[in-house]
Amino acid sequence: NAGVTQTPKFQVLKTGQSMTLQCAQDMNHEYMSWYRQDPGMGLRLIHYSVGAGITDQGEVPNGYNVSRSTTEDFPLRLLSAAPSQTSVYFCASRITANYGYTFGSGTRLTVV
């Protein structure tokens, strides 16, 4: 039982490049979310999913896409990276609404 696995742990992108941050969980959790953490801004929700095939926007969705084709995986795609997307990205999952979140270890992204 690996929990929530995020890859890569570190990434440097050039402005305009695209990439996908991977998130996988092996706990059969229905709910999955992506947050970004910035100094002075705390954790902010980007996108979330309440089950395979169902996604919705959070507080800061612009510049990001998600899809949920399986229960296990919830990738986050950066369409055209910008320096403002420099941040630490966390993926989290939970069984359903009445349970707490388990977080991955994060991806530290720098856009130059």
Place this chain on the structure above:
Amino acid sequence: KQEVTQIPAALSVPEGENLVLNCSFTDSAIYNLQWFRQDPGKGLTSLLLIQSSQREQTSGRLNASLDKSSGRSTLYIAASQPGDSATYLCAADNYGQNFVFGPGTRLSVLP
């Protein structure tokens, strides 16, 4: 819109002290409230989850309480240790869809 605040922003105490961290939220219609710990450069570790029907949860030296009517939760740490030094985050579950996080309290326990 749910907003979560935490007081104090930072706290420094000598080892062995009991301490209380405060969390306030604006919308009392929350499902759950969860407390996390975050070490520098690391991810979030769940400490306690208080579900909507509960008023408190305990784990070892930690006790968290929830008062939905007043919009407050407290995390009590007994007999603090240097290893407790970290940032503590509370998060309010908004309508069972997602958590809104507070800014955190940075705790330093001095030996």
